[in-house]
Amino acid sequence: MSCSKITFVFGFIALLFGCSQNNSSPSQTPFVGPYSIFGSYQELPQWSGWCVVANDPAACKENLQSAVNNQRENSRVTVRGHGWGLWAAIATPIENSGYDPQTNSSTLFGTTDCWLTRESGTACSGVFPLWLTWPNTGSPYSAISVAKPNENKFTDTHSAFSEDSELNATLAPIAETSDVYANPTEKSTVFTATPTYNLPALAVSKNCGIPIDQAQDLIDATRWQALQAACEDAGYVGVICADDTSASFCDGSAFVNQGDVMIATESVSEEAWQTLQNNSLYGGSDTLLNLYKDNDGDKASNQVASWLPPEFISTKHMFWPVKGCNPNAKVGEEGCRVRYGALPPWVPARFKERNYATDTTYIGYETWGEVVAIDTCGDACPSSNSATLKLAHVDNANAITTKNPKVFPASAFVHLQISAETLENAFTAADRALLDQATIWAYGDESQGFEAGDFLVVAAMHIITKEIDTWAFNSIWWSPMDDTLEDCELGNVKNCYGQSQAYGAVSEYSGLNSTDIGKFDQQVGTQWRDYYVLTDSYGIRYELDGTPASALSYFDNPPDWATHRPDGESVEQLPVSMNVYIEPVSHPMGTNCQNCHRRAGVVSGSANREYAVGAGMTSYQTAQCPSLLADYGSPATNSCLTNPWISNDGAWSQQGDNHCIADPITGVLCDGNNAYPIVNTDTSWFIADGHVQKAAN
DSSP, X not given: OOXXXXXXXXXXXXXXXXXXXXXXXXXXXXXXXOOBTTBSOOOOOGGGXXXXXXXXXXXXXXXXXXXXXXXXXXXXXXXXXXXXXXXXXXXXXXXTSOOBTTTTEEOSSOOTXXXXXXXXXXXXXXXXXXXXXXXXXXSOGGGOOOOOOOOOOOOOOOOSOOSGGGOXXXXXXXXXXXXXXXXXXXXXXXXXXXXXXXOOHHHHHXXXXXXXXXXXXXXXXXXXXXXXXXXXXXXXXXXXXXXXXXXXXXXXXXXXXXXXXSEEEOBBOHHHHHHHHHTTOSTTOOHHHHHTTTOOHHHHHHHHHHHOOTXXXXXXXXXXXXXXXXTTSOTTSTTOSSSSEEEOOOOGGGGTTOOTTTOOSOOOGGGXXXXXXEESSGGGSOOOSEEEEOOTTEETOOOXXXXXXXXXXXXXXXXXXXXXXXHHHTSOHHHHHHHHHHHHHHHOGXXXXXXXXXXXEEEEEEEEEOSSTTOEEEEEEEOOOOOOTTTSOTTOTTSOOOOHHHHBSSSTTSSOOHHHHHHHHHHHOSHHHHTEEEEEESSOOBOTTSOBXXXXXXXXXXXXXXXXXXXXXXOEEOOOBOOTTTGGGTSOSOOBHHHHHTOTTOOOOOTTOOSSSOBTOOOSSOSSSOOSSEEOOOTTTOHHHHHHHHOOOSTTOSSOOOOBOOBTTTTBOEETTEEOOOOOOSSSTTXXXXXXXXXXX
16 A cells, blocks of 8 residues: 555555464564654553453454454444554654643744644644654664754745746646546556655755755656765765665655655554564565565465464554744745645545546646645734645646645644754654655745645555454545535445445444543544545445445446456455555545455456566556455465466467566566565565665664
8 A cells, every 4th residue: 555656665564364364473583662852662451452462462453354254234343343443543643742632832943933822832833753763664764864964955935836837726637538448358457657756956956955056956857866975075975865777865864755745654563563574575675585485385375474473563654844924924934834734635526427447547636626725823923825736846736726725734734843942853864855745746946845844744544453363454534524425425436436424423323422532622622623634445245335345336237357367267356445645646535445355366457468578477456366356365265366476378379478577677577487485575575675764773
């Protein structure tokens, strides 16, 4: 469930499903916290519903497992209540962060350039959530200094954009739609031509201590390694990561490079981190390759599964940058360079013409055509009649301006205002660079990037746990809550998904009652539910309202490839379940999180070789597993998934030839023409593709 507009890898550790659960204790002791400068590791609280810390862990797990193993109409309601508890708990304030529930404000590190007041003085708006204390997949905190060189930085205060260039309220689709009922067993059908986010010279200048003209010249000349060298020569090591073909900002200790406006953190539980370190499942390790040397997929599968304990949690948090507007500053000047933040909202009723199971047109947030305004000042600042997401330095995308937008206060989001002390002392130089580039992409060079007093609001998030054998997938996103079931009726799952009323916490389908909601509110306020919706994926074959998932719900006349495996065996369906801010940038809307994550090892090459890439490349829709929503079952027993791993001798291949192409970037491993299983996932997507780094000694 991860994506990046620059590079991304797909698949799931399919090896983990249906495998043994020998959760042996680690044999080594890796670096143990604090994993971040934000404080000692803070696990999910008992009230979260996480079975590991529940009053009765066995009963908690049994309830969830029963919903999956004995599926019935209310199974999804059961698991959704569990997911909501996890999400609410993620917003728990870090202990000793100076959090005040009455004002929803914090004082950790300091409050310079913040302006919220409370009885004890100035405070920063929002909360430092507990996940900031977790180990994450970026650069290990213990190996990096947050200090920066003392050289003066060069900045450019001249805007490269005219006022007229901002206005474009309707954004046309970027890619052409493929044939609606094209047969994926015969040709590739998924096209995801994405916008290109270019490295902003201003962000390089600010964070590398070089003049903006020099940075722009090196970018224009594509002299990537020279750009990295210039940054390092100025004393900024670990800010630019370059090779012969590209350059980008490196991962920081708090954030990883998502490659678009969203600012990502891929964090894991302490137990997950120790497991990955103990078993050398970090970037650069040959552990997985060695497991497959005997060409024994079952052996490798069971070995990997035995390492991952029930305490394993994998998350992905997506912040959205918002320029702060200080009541004491003049709009357009320092302290209030941009009056409103701008966030594209997902409104299902606007996309009713799309068929989620077949339409492969690019549908990332850049195409949604409108924004809501985010107000960090309130009545103390003059209002504006428009809000703009500039998408500056982005090819194949246009600015989105909405006249008279709906305005939401920052308090409508789980959010955090960043003080000068936090910006300078809690984040690394690479973290600051990632904040700058996201802010410049969103609001242009005139924003001067991310500055003290600016805000981070939560746009979306994944929470994945191994409490049950099949894993639990939950994902949330922010919603304006202004579409209705009349606009987009719940039964219309063919081309209407994410309805606010049905997917919210205050809903008959949420799995929560008023007591549950009151308990969560008492712990973390109401921000977790006011404007957030949740989707779940536990492998349950029922729609949100309890009706069975069916291909008839997504196709007028379901083609054979949508209802059968390539070997002819019929398959049941899973409902659509994905995050509108994260997944549509890389595949069609009509996917199910757990279904896609099971597809590691699926080849995207066919016997007639119409696919452009070699076998072993995972994909969401392939000749071997064509249906985006078919429940192909456990990889341990499903020939659709197991046969291509070692030898492609299934009925769909007359040649028994995988024509495997090894690719160290995507983790594809070959044994002659045959492909090894790809242990590379978004559930534990750091395994094999280098997201998790080796802990510092």
